[in-house]
Amino acid sequence: MRNRIPLSKVDVDNISVYSLFSKLGKKVLRPGGKPFSREILSYLDVFEKDVVEFAPGPGATTLLISKLNPKSYIGIDIDKDACNKLSKKYPNYKFINSKAHENNIESESKDFIIVEAMLSLNNNVDKKLIIKEANRILRKGGCFAIHDMFYKNNLSDETIECSRDEVSNIFRQKVYPIKEQEWKELLLENGFEIIAIKDKEREKSMPLKLIKDEGIFRALLIIIKIIFNKQIKKRMKEMKTSITQKNQYLRAFYIVLKKK
Numbered sequence: 175m176r177n178r179i180p181l182s183k184v185d186v187d188n189i190s191v192y193s194l195f196s197k198l199g200k201k202v203l204r205p206g207g208k209p210f211s212r213e214i215l216s217y218l219d220v221f222e223k224d225v226v227e228f229a230p231g232p233g234a235t236t237l238l239i240s241k242l243n244p245k246s247y248i249g250i251d252i253d254k255d256a257c258n259k260l261s262k263k264y265p266n267y268k269f270i271n272s273k274a275h276e277n278n279i280e281s282e283s284k285d286f287i288i289v290e291a292m293l294s295l296n297n298n299v300d301k302k303l304i305i306k307e308a309n310r311i312l313r314k315g316g317c318f319a320i321h322d323m324f325y326k327n328n329l330s331d332e333t334i335e336c337s338r339d340e341v342s343n344i345f346r347q348k349v350y351p352i353k354e355q356e357w358k359e360l361l362l363e364n365g366f367e368i369i370a371i372k373d374k375e376r377e378k379s380m381p382l383k384l385i386k387d388e389g390i391f392r393a394l395l396i397i398i399k400i401i402f403n404k405q406i407k408k409r410m411k412e413m414k415t416s417i418t419q420k421n422q423y424l425r426a427f428y429i430v431l432k433k434k
């Protein structure tokens with residue numbers, strides 16, 4: 175997850191998709207893009223509230239939240255460089271470099287927690303610990319929002335197992351997405367009720383999605399970096415083909431929950 179090595183010296187074929195996109199300067203790394211993040215925030219009235227973000231990464235949602243003037247903000251990420259960069263950019267916010275479920279935040283002290291494109295990178299034991307941690311930190315009635323991906327309910331275990339291996343291979347990082355129904359069970363079992371849920375196809379069209387997420391200027395810079403690096407171009411093509419094939423199984427979703 176380090177970001178200090180320049181792109182020219184990076185082993186493009188083998189680094190994780192998250193590290194590669196970060197190096198390209200991509201800020202939005204979630205399956206439903208910025209539109210889903212904006213929709214989530216329309217459910218959370220964060221003005222003058224205490225907010226925690228698990229895994230802010232490059233900070234695209236931190237920026238959206240900061241514009242809504244929360245009373246306090248804490249970001250928790252295992253990526254030290256991401257935490258350092260965000261600490262410099264937002265001196266009034268706190269960034270903790272640790273696993274989301276290993277923090278010293280006081281129990282029942284926060285109003286909102288948001289986590290995007292992180293839980294499926296964690297195995298089911300850690301997913302549960304993170305969800306329990308969210309429940310511990312939130313005040314009663316506080317909201318927890320997840321933006322991630324799920325497998326369609328009708329798929330067999332064998333198909334899912336196979337798909338997980340393929341996605342992990344493409345991402346060069348182990349991933350653990352679960353079925354829509356499994357997400358719901360996991361969240362309901364751990365003290366939450368559902369306020370809103372929405373899913374959509376993960377977006378395929380790189381240039382369009384890039385412009386929507388990053389804005390035209392940053393999108394152009396990223397496209398130029400891709401065009402002039404044969405290895406990156408090859409990796410992007412591989413990912414695009416895989417996303418097109420995997421979209422029949424995996425969907426982007428968000429879920430907004432209330433602590434009971």
Ligand SMILES: C[S@@+](CC[C@H](N)C(=O)[O-])C[C@H]1O[C@@H](n2cnc3c(N)ncnc32)[C@H](O)[C@@H]1O
Pocket residue numbers: 175192201202203204228229230231232233234250251252253256272273274275289290291292295296300
């Ligand atoms: C794909 S990026 C998503 C970043 C950002 N949320 C976004 O949607 O653009 C995944 C992020 O999750 C962080 N991460 C993964 N597992 C974590 C954990 N258990 N605790 C905290 N951060 C974690 C990574 O360091 C990385 O910043």
